[in-house]
């Protein structure tokens with residue numbers, strides 16, 4: 240008599256999250272928070288590693304599964320493929336004994352999909368279990384060029400490997416590998432104080448390496464009083480630094496503008512920095528619900544220089560030209576600079592995403608320049624190091640703004656200058672891969 244099939248809660252949660260990612264384009268972190276809400280601590284840690292690890296390595300695991308199954312993965316039932324991905328991660332990257340990884344995957348498939356797929360899952364995973372990760376890399380690397388091998392080994396699509404290579408320029412192949420590997424390490428949360436409203440000491444943890452406003456704090460931020468009270472928030476140090484750089488450039492007095500403010504992380508820091516300089520921030524956002532998040536993030540400030548939130552299309556300004564002394568254009572982008580916190584993103588994003596994004600980025604930069612008064616400063620920022628979104632957008636700008644040397648305004652950050660720009664990297668700076676250009680509005 241066959242034993243009764245059982246599924247443990249952590250694997251079930253991981254499976255459901257992968258299904259939501261595949262079926263509903265869900266974000267891994269949000270889907271895991273929803274599906275895994277009831278898990279015990281140990282199960283939650285297992286489910287997190289299993290889900291995020293499987294998401295990150297998806298393309299490499301699919302290559303392994305294709306070889307093991309002897310057929311294209313596109314021909315498999317998507318739910319079966321998700322079970323196989325989870326099983327592969329347990330076999331090749333977690334310390335789950337092979338027999339347990341295979342047996343639990345078969346049970347998962349049989350109970351969640353149907354008994355009919357149990358044999359297939361069993362057969363394919365037994366083949367996967369015949370080699371370890373290095374063995375599979377060696378097997379699949381035969382006949383591939385160096386970049387394909389690197390893509391497979393570091394679990395990235397090739398086009399992202401090429402984009403990182405182009406953005407790193409003349410750096411060594413070792414650095415390219417280090418940059419890609421850093422995308423596979425989940426970061427510790429960075430918190431940021433609202434200037435004048437909280438101190439870094441209140442945050443606990445370790446002060447951030449460069450930003451005087453941040454701290455690296457493991458664990459749930461909501462339990463920290465300053466965060467719960469809105470006097471501090473969660474913000475990667477890279478985002479803190481680009482806001483700080485804009486505040487440091489000498490510029491005429493006058494209003495500051497955050498052109499693309501939602502959900503309001505940079506706006507919350509900029510608003511405090513503006514107040515410290517006797518100025519005031521206008522935070523503008525296209526999407527009304529995201530403008531609501533901005534307003535909530537800015538609610539901590541009051542008084543004469545209280546920031547203002549507006550809903551506006553930054554490409555069709557609701558303000559006269561030359562209205563602002565400092566303008567932040569933190570434009571919509573692929574977000575590839577934050578892959579370490581978005582496990583599913585590298586396989587969902589496509590090079591074709593640039594076709595819509597780049598023209599919008601250009602229009603927003605031109606609009607930011609037009610909004611700035613002569614002598615004023617513009618920060619063009621992306622959370623992506625891709626050249627098409629960064630320096631190529633800046634190079635294509637309309638007349639009326641000259642480049643400043645951005646690294647001069649972040650002198651404490653070593654090894655961030657690329658020509659006139661700042662490019663931060665997880666493997667070098669421990670931040671997201673933020674790009675910063677600073678421009679001064681000329682009289683023209």
Ligand SMILES: C[S@@+](CC[C@H](N)C(=O)[O-])C[C@H]1O[C@@H](n2cnc3c(N)ncnc32)[C@H](O)[C@@H]1O
Pocket residue numbers: 478498499500501502503504505506523524525526529551552553554569570571572
């Ligand atoms: C990269 S996010 C900004 C992140 C924000 N600065 C922060 O630190 O929290 C880009 C934002 O631009 C908004 N956006 C997109 N198109 C826009 C437009 N035409 N005008 C203004 N905002 C726009 C998006 O809704 C999104 O909230």
